[in-house]
Amino acid sequence: xxxxxxxxxxxxVPEGATVAFNCTYSxxxxxxxxxxxxDCRKEPKLLMSVYSSGNEDGRFTAQLNRASxxxxxxxxxxxxxxxxxxxxxxxxEYGNKLVFGAGTILRVKS
Amino acid sequence: xPEVTQTPSHQVTQMGQEVILRCVPISNHxxxxxxxxxxxxKVEFLVSFYNNEISEKSEIFDDQFSVxxxxxxxxTLKIRSTKLEDSAMYFCAxxxxxxxxxxxxxxFFGQGTRLTVV
Numbered sequence: 175x176x177x178x179x180x181x182x183x184x185x186x187v188p189e190g191a192t193v194a195f196n197c198t199y200s201x202x203x204x205x206x207x208x209x210x211x212x213d214c215r216k217e218p219k220l221l222m223s224v225y226s227s228g229n230e231d232g233r234f235t236a237q238l239n240r241a242s243x244x245x246x247x248x249x250x251x252x253x254x255x256x257x258x259x260x261x262x263x264x265x266x267e268y269g270n271k272l273v274f275g276a277g278t279i280l281r282v283k284s
Numbered sequence: 285x286p287e288v289t290q291t292p293s294h295q296v297t298q299m300g301q302e303v304i305l306r307c308v309p310i311s312n313h314x315x316x317x318x319x320x321x322x323x324x325x326k327v328e329f330l331v332s333f334y335n336n337e338i339s340e341k342s343e344i345f346d347d348q349f350s351v352x353x354x355x356x357x358x359x360t361l362k363i364r365s366t367k368l369e370d371s372a373m374y375f376c377a378x379x380x381x382x383x384x385x386x387x388x389x390x391x392f393f394g395q396g397t398r399l400t401v402v
Contacts (some may be wrong), residue, residue, distance in 0.1 A: 206388045217375055218327060218397050223388035259328065265389075269340045270315055270382030272391060274327040 177201065177273045180262050184279035191252045195278045197262030204233040206265040207238055209247050212260045212277065218261055221247075252282045286310045290376050296400045297366055299320035302303065305361045305397045307376030316359045317377040317391065318351065320344070327375070336384065366401045373398050 178198045199207075207224035222229065224236040224245055235248040245262055262275040280281050285287050289308045297303050309316050318330040330343040333351055350362045357379075363370055376394040 206385060208388065215373070217393040219393070223390070225388070265383045268384065270317070270332045270334075270379075270384045271329045271340055272319075272383055273329070278307050278324040280362075
């Protein structure tokens, strides 16, 4: 079973749409959770951390369900500039090692 | 804004040659990492480094790989005898604390070095 699993997409949405991405992780002892964004052939950049209580940053909302080992990202009012690959990332209980999902591709079109 | 810098941006090398990839982490960070991403695949952990020693390494990080912090600012990844399958984007990252030390410690990534082995 993959450690961090994501729907690869692509998700093709019009500008202004709301889109949701999901991710599951296999290690129940995982402690830290993130969404990173990666543009084509660029480095991953932190979009937001994910907290148990859920958190929001502008148009972005992240949720964590530890019981189901499930993480989500909601993007409201999509912009053309949101087009990228969204990486679900987990740090397991021990060690300093980020485990990346393969990413979900988002394409926002005008 | 402080950033992690990597050089070179692109390195082409012949199979069997040694390469050294260089990184300058963010100055007040204590933990350093190398990750790699083969084209079209996910980002994979190679090694973490703290207090001048390796704290964790993956199965990928075999005897052909080594890391070093030769001075107070640089952090290097050496591949002794490159293989075709080493072709990938190599990302250096750093963090104030270990990414597993406190909840949601952010790791900052450099722009990457694209290594092409021919």
